[in-house]
Amino acid sequence: MLKHPFSDVPYEPHLSALLRGIEIYDREHTLGEELQKYNPNNAEDREKIINLYILPALNYLSYRHKFVLIKNLENALLKRETDFNLLFESDYDDPRTIAWDETEIKDAYGFFERILKNSKEKWHNDLIKAASEDQSEW
Template sequence: MQKMKQKGLRGPWSDALYLPTLHHFLGPFDVYDREETLGVELDAWDMNDPAQRAALIRRDISSQYKELSYRHRHALVAVLAQALQDPHYDFQAILEHDPESTHALPARWDEMADPRAFFADIYRLVQQDWHEDLARAAAEDPSDW
């Protein structure tokens, strides 16, 4: 008997169901075991300066995530849009350092003055940079993915 494939968007590098979270946006900033290289570089950026924050988002998210399909980017942005619509969503919690984790953000990112503004900037910039692909995915029926 042949096993039927489960419907739903599959991961970009596996056959597992793709379930994006806001943590996916932070992947390019993971300095775990790279504190002396990427960590030092990212420490030079002021995440409270909107211009520097936008430049970093464009450099490390908008351009880097082009490797994801338009459907994966659409699903990822939808998770962010949902969080931004919730006025009580705790964006600060996403930036908190967990000493038990094998992931780490740059020093002092958990002290960012307005974490919601950081994620709102991500949303605004990827909406601009991925406009065509997001529109293409929005025109499709996700149940066919």
């Protein structure tokens, strides 16, 4: 069974992990201000957000973790009823705060679709390696 990095807890990929790189709680005056220079609804800015903040924040994951997370994202995108806007919502019981809330993201589905495309390009070799293994042995 695949475990969380650095622990013995079973790894369950959550789509919210894909937004870790743009979480600004307690970093509003540093990362938050930096991210406000970008418009997540603009195609060029979205590319920068994904390639400069989102994907690098996941570099701590092994190739197996990346594979499982991306498979989870693929499955969620196939289910058209998945509400990706919820991932941008503020939860007052959770200190996690995303740089833009659900009212500022015009196409949350498209945002995650782009994360999928970019991650498949950037992590191509890792994803191929993991796919070639027997996942039941993890």
